Amino acid sequence: MPGCEICDDTTWKTVVVDGIPRVARCDCWHQRLFESLLARARVPRRYAHCELSNFERHVDSQIEAHRRALALVEQFPVVEKGLLFFGDAGVGKTHLAVALMKEAIRRKGARAVFYETRELLKVVRDTYNSSTEATEMEILKPVLEAELLVLDDLGTEKKSEWVDEMLGLVINTRYSERRVTVITTNLSDTANTDPNSFAFQLGLRTRSRLMEMCHWVHIEGPDARDLGPHPTSADIARWKKESPASPQNRGRAGLPSKSGGQAKAFLKDRERSSPADLKWPGGRAGSKS
Numbered sequence: 596m597p598g599c600e601i602c603d604d605t606t607w608k609t610v611v612v613d614g615i616p617r618v619a620r621c622d623c624w625h626q627r628l629f630e631s632l633l634a635r636a637r638v639p640r641r642y643a644h645c646e647l648s649n650f651e652r653h654v655d656s657q658i659e660a661h662r663r664a665l666a667l668v669e670q671f672p673v674v675e676k677g678l679l680f681f682g683d684a685g686v687g688k689t690h691l692a693v694a695l696m697k698e699a700i701r702r703k704g705a706r707a708v709f710y711e712t713r714e715l716l717k718v719v720r721d722t723y724n725s726s727t728e729a730t731e732m733e734i735l736k737p738v739l740e741a742e743l744l745v746l747d748d749l750g751t752e753k754k755s756e757w758v759d760e761m762l763g764l765v766i767n768t769r770y771s772e773r774r775v776t777v778i779t780t781n782l783s784d785t786a787n788t789d790p791n792s793f794a795f796q797l798g799l800r801t802r803s804r805l806m807e808m809c810h811w812v813h814i815e816g817p818d819a820r821d822l823g824p825h826p827t828s829a830d831i832a833r834w835k836k837e838s839p840a841s842p843q844n845r846g847r848a849g850l851p852s853k854s855g856g857q858a859k860a861f862l863k864d865r866e867r868s869s870p871a872d873l874k875w876p877g878g879r880a881g882s883k884s
């Protein structure tokens with residue numbers, strides 16, 4: 596390790612407070628702590644550049660989302676509610692979640708963990724395979740116990756009873772332990788007949804739990820991947836008018852095509868398995884809840 600010129604590798608330095616010399620941890624010690632906490636947080640390389648300072652704010656909702664992210668870092672770890680960023684692809688939800696997490700690590704020494712939801716489910720599922728050494732609980736423990744968890748892209752996972760149970764375990768545990776959770780999702784808060792809605796994808800019980808544990812922040816704005824970096828207001832106006840991804844160019848017909856045909860079948864399954872999760876007028880036959 597290269598030597599530190601400030602502390603000569605003692606990790607302590609002298610600071611003068613009110614004319615009195617004292618010892619304090621050296622900058623190199625803080626930097627190493629940050630790097631080791633950051634490494635354990637598992638931020639994917641493609642988000643390594645994301646900071647609160649370089650989050651692009653073109654519209655009011657992006658400014659508001661950024662303000663909320665900064666406020667969470669400032670209050671951390673005494674935070675009443677986490678954050679749930681929802682909105683279309685490319686508006687900066689993951690950037691903001693990663694940025695606030697890094698800032699909480701840097702400024703507050705937060706023990707934080709980032710997981711893309713589908714990746715988490717895959718890693719847990721892989722532990723059932725006898726060739727992997729990690730156990731289910733070894734994977735889940737840091738997720739359940741992190742002071743700050745970012746669960747990225749919730750709602751794109753393929754639904755199954757196991758997926759419901761696993762996500763329910765993560766969300767319910769963090770809820771009852773009052774741990775800070777930040778979620779990003781493309782889901783919309785529409786009726787439970789919409790396959791892209793919270794109610795359809797996650798069930799009404801999980802939706803209401805998420806409402807209790809997170810401030811919901813809707814982020815709108817141009818798709819940064821569509822538009823490129825540092826767009827001018829003219830670029831944004833043109834994007835709004837011309838891009839097929841612009842909200843004004845998408846009708847109800849523009850729902851994600853992946854779920855269209857299967858929507859009714861899915862909904863039937865949900866009704867059978869958890870009637871209480873839906874506003875279901877029928878009887879309680881076969882229901883555990």
Ligand SMILES: [Zn+2]
Binds near residue numbers: 599600605607623624
């Ligand atoms: Zn040093």
